[in-house]
Amino acid sequence: MLNKNPAWRYLVVIGMLLLTLLYALPNLYPEDPALNISASRGGTVTEQTRLQLQQTFSDAGIAAKSVELQDGKIIARFSNAEQQLQALDQAKNLLGRSYTSALSLMPATPAWLTAIGATPMKLGLDLRGGVHFLLAVDMQAAMDKQLNDMVSAFRSDLRQADIRYLSVKADLAQGQITLSFRQSEDLKQAATLLSKQDNQFVITESVEDLSLRVALTEQRQREIRNYALEQNITILRNRVNEIGVAESVVQRQGADRIVVQLPGVQDTAQAKEILSATATLEFRLVDTDSDLAAAVAGRLSANADLYHSADGRPVLLEKRVLLTGDHIIDAVSGYDEYSQPKVSIKLDTAGGNLMSDASKSAVGRRMATVFIEYKPGSELNADGTAVLVKQQEVINDATIQMRLGRDFDITGLNSPAEAQNLASLLRAGALIAPIQVIEERTIGPSLGKENIALGLAAIQWGLVAVVLFMLVYYKAFGLVANVALAANLVLIVGFLSMIPGATLTLPGMAGIVLTVGMAVDANVLIFERIREELAEGRSVQQAINLGYERAFATIADSNITTLLVALILFGVGTGPVKGFAITLAIGILTSIFTAVVGTRLLVNLFWGGRRLQSLPL
Structure with missing residues (x-):
């Protein structure tokens, strides 16, 4: 039995590596400190505004890399954060309160990569820096609004049904609506009309003063609160998107809280202005x-x-x-x-x-x-x-x-x-209900850079330790495993850059470090199995073939169980937990691919198809 690679296997592996390498390339280009300038109430962004800004920056000695008008907003890029802050002061002095100027970081990906949809990995708040807000939703205001809307609806319903009434008033303190009538017949008709509305009301009749008191059921109140929270989240996302803050996070926390994270935005006052614009x-x-x-x-x-x-x-x-x-x-x-x-x-x-x-x-x-x-x-x-x-x-x-x-x-x-x-x-x-900021945190870009540096250092040291061990213990086969490990990292970075919504966080980098250690597990199982087959007297080619075939079941079992845990963490977790889960899941899948398919390709290329007496293993 001679181990040879079919042509399709070369095409699959090389194609996969080239594709992920292409989409991983944008990560080599650092982001530019930038100003994102948009019009607020009373202002408008025009080409004249862009030219004025460009001239102002030039007069102040600020060498902007570019000042461009894009989708009704001005994007000004700079070489460093110092120029960015100087430009912010100049923009505020020139434009005043009719414009919103937000500090941000913009990708410097070449146009040819952007044209094919290749973008850098999306970094979380802990790596990129930015601002974090915890917002409280005023649920009482949501209930008051619902009662006021019900007043208008009741008046309209009574008029359409030709039911005469004296008044329809909302008692916000009691959380109910009082309907007053002149005649008992009108009272009964109104009670019958309102009782048909999906059992969402608790109706109390008072024959003495000819009135109805209508309150919402507990279930309906819960529905209104939940609707107010979910709609506010949707609207806040729209607001943040309107001013162009990339990779923002707006998500629910508890019964009446919303978490808002704006990566790349360093000015908390401007970030608050963005949120306070919601009305x-x-x-x-x-x-x-x-x-x-x-x-x-x-x-x-x-x-x-x-x-x-x-x-x-x-x-x-x-x-x-x-x-x-x-x-x-x-x-x-x-x-x-x-x-x-x-x-x-x-x-x-x-x-x-x-x-x-x-x-x-x-x-x-x-x-x-x-x-x-x-x-x-x-x-x-x-x-x-x-x-x-x-x-x-x-x-x-x-x-x-x-x-x-x-x-x-x-x-x-x-x-x-x-x-x-x-x-x-x-x-x-x-907004369905008003909100207010009850907690805010700022993560500076320097802390984000430090986190990235520490994470990269952990990945590098872990990689070096694994590479040295594999070379010493498995010799030439260890070199094959190390090549697969390098390809595995390229695949992880490429897929993280390609997947919409995937964000790399500090725990996500920990997931990559863990993957570096786990990536060679499959190779260890395969190589040890090949050694066992050789010890039992199998030929070299038989040992290679049986080693890969018999180790695959063990590799699949161990990795599938870990993958299931990663999927559960992604499904029920939030924030950092999701970041860890997604890198772990991608790392598991890519490590199986590189170990089972990639290393076999190389082993068959170097040692397959020949009659050998021994292996450098």
Whole structure:
């Protein structure tokens, strides 16, 4: 029996190595310190803005590697962090508060590699540096919002059913809604109507004062809290993506907490500004019946609320909310037929129905968009977190030209920049419940570099120790195992760079160190099996063939059980645990491939196909 390699095996192994080597190459190019500049409310990024920045950097003696306009944002790259910080100060002085300037790290991958989708490994916060926030979601605000929405829905349902009522009011302190009627017949009809709504209400009738008290069931309250948390996570991801922070982490922690990690961002103030930009929106009709001057003087109508625009202009709006921003699924800025800036809105089905019903009788009236944000105040909650203070501002009001549906335009904006900023705000979505930062940590890039250096040192020393042992103990066969070990590292780095969502963390580097030690286990099993076959009097070629065949079952058993553990860790773990699990899983699969397929290719190439009396083993 002569051991020879079929041509397809050469093609598979060489093809796999070349592919992973190609995708591992971007990791040889260090990232550039950069500024990521985007427009916030009131600003716009244009080619003129880019030229002004470039000239400002040049006048300040800052040699920027490049200042480019990409996807409505300016990316300025620098040679070192010192230039990056100097450029940040210059950008803030030039652009002011109408722009957000975030410190970041940008890959320096050559264009030809980027063209084929080759990018560096995504590094976690512990290796790249950045900021970490723990956010608390105000669940009480979510419940209050739900009750206010129910008030509007109940009024609409009662009108459609032709049921007369005196009032529908929300008691936020008690967490219930009170409906008052003049006649007992209307009371019974309303109770029957509300009881049909999926058993989500606890309804209490009071015949004495002709009222209904409606509260949410415990199950429905849990659903609202969970929905608020999940939607906030989605919207925060959209917000972070809007300003271009790469490889961010936004994930749930517990019942009402969200973890946000922004790798490469070193300015905590700017990072907080990114998060504080998350807010809610409301659409309301402008109240033209009440006296604006009297409202400003403090004599406010019971059916209206007083707001102010960005320039301080008072605006009187109806209490009824037509629509909230959580129904918006898309928004695009553009121009109308008169070349005036506009924002085209697209709603989900439920939002389209609400807007259609609300605007049916409001054609020709003005509708205002209210921007609402919550900021920490001086008072504290029972858990020690700051009480959030609600701040509201009218960002635009425009005339309703026709009955609106799922698609409509917001006009009357002051500039294209305002339209672009409003569209960006709406696209990213409105928070279901307000949030606040209760914990923050900053990991500097120097600490990240130190972690990488220590991790690489551990991998190198582990590799050196394994290489020396294999050379001394297995001689020429040890050299084959070492070649396979080097190929294994290339495969791991290549696959980590290729897999979307795979992030290398410090525990992940520990997984690679562990893989270096485990990678030769299969070779040890094979080589020892070959020695046993030779000791039993087998020929060299028989010993090689039987050694690989009989060792494979043991190799598969030991590695599959470890792979299952890695998959379980990845499924139930979070953060660092997942980082360790993914590198361990990839390392197991690549080590099996290099040991069973790769080393056999080399052994057959050097010692197969010939009649030998002994092996250098």
